[in-house]
Amino acid sequence: MEMVEQLISRTDAAYQRWLASVTDDVVAGGVVMYCLESLPERNTTYEIGEWLTGYLMIGQEGDRGFFLRCDDGGGPVFRADLGSLGEVDLDVAAPVFEVWLRSGFALPVDPEPNLPPTADVYVGRIPVDGVQLLVQARKLLGVDWRFGDLRGLLAAQPFLAARSAHLYALRRDLEHAPELRPYLLYATDHGLEAVWPTGSPESR
CATH class of the missing domain: 3.30.1390 (Ribosomal Protein L30; Chain: A,)
Known part of the structure; x- marks a missing residue:
């Protein structure tokens, strides 16, 4: 728990304010955003500290997780497939947490693949x-x-x-x-x- 609390203290200030305001996990459009109580278990289960050192998994949508970099500087909300975690696998879900929060945790639209029928x-x-x-x-x-x-x-x-x-x-x-x-x-x-x-x- 202490490790997660240290990570939280270095995340986006808007995220810290939101986290302090909720008492249960928040579900929005398929995204589950973790409350403070859920964060240690979720991050331990998926071994986030091992695969994404310095990141905190803050939510999940199916087999994809959402992450903040814990570097005292805010920054984007990232997402990645939970079956393959590493910094190269991260893509940006929102430019900053506050923008994502205002959108109701809306998911970015994946581009349509260019495939023959x-x-x-x-x-x-x-x-x-x-x-x-x-x-x-x-x-x-x-x-x-x-x-x-x-x-x-x-x-x-x-x-x-x-x-x-x-x-x-x-x-x-x-x-x-x-x-x-x-x-x-x-x-x-x-x-x-x-x-x-x-x-x-x-x-x-």
């Missing part, structure tokens, strides 16, 4: 011992690969997994399966491209 989908780049990942891809894609064939498929990557798949639907499915994002690719005239490109703002 349908394309052949391939599985590739899964580590050779990643059988469990391939099992998850099997379930996500709704294909019926035999379990006895999985190691052979891993050795044959990239391999065709689904013909004329609906890429926007697949991308929506990947929102809830971040561990599979690097491994699902679609065919273009220039080779294979990631369904969830690593350069997209919400990509982790």
Whole structure:
């Protein structure tokens, strides 16, 4: 608790005032903003001190967290996928906490990905011992690969997994399966491209 209190004391002054004004977690449009009592447990559970030293996780929306840098200088509200935490994974959710508070903790709109409607989908780049990942891809894609064939498929990557798949639907499915994002690719005239490109703002 002491460590979290030290971090809070170095956060944005507007955040400190807001935190002192609430007694329970605040839910707004899918975002859960933590009250003082919840902060230690949430930050400990997700090992924020280990992965994002000097940051405090102040809220959460599904599998994404919201963070303030604790450097006595205010600054942006950041967000990142909780499955992959590091400073390189942070993007800005709001320029400062006070602006975000006034918006009712509104979420920034993710840009629409530039995908064709349908394309052949391939599985590739899964580590050779990643059988469990391939099992998850099997379930996500709704294909019926035999379990006895999985190691052979891993050795044959990239391999065709689904013909004329609906890429926007697949991308929506990947929102809830971040561990599979690097491994699902679609065919273009220039080779294979990631369904969830690593350069997209919400990509982790």
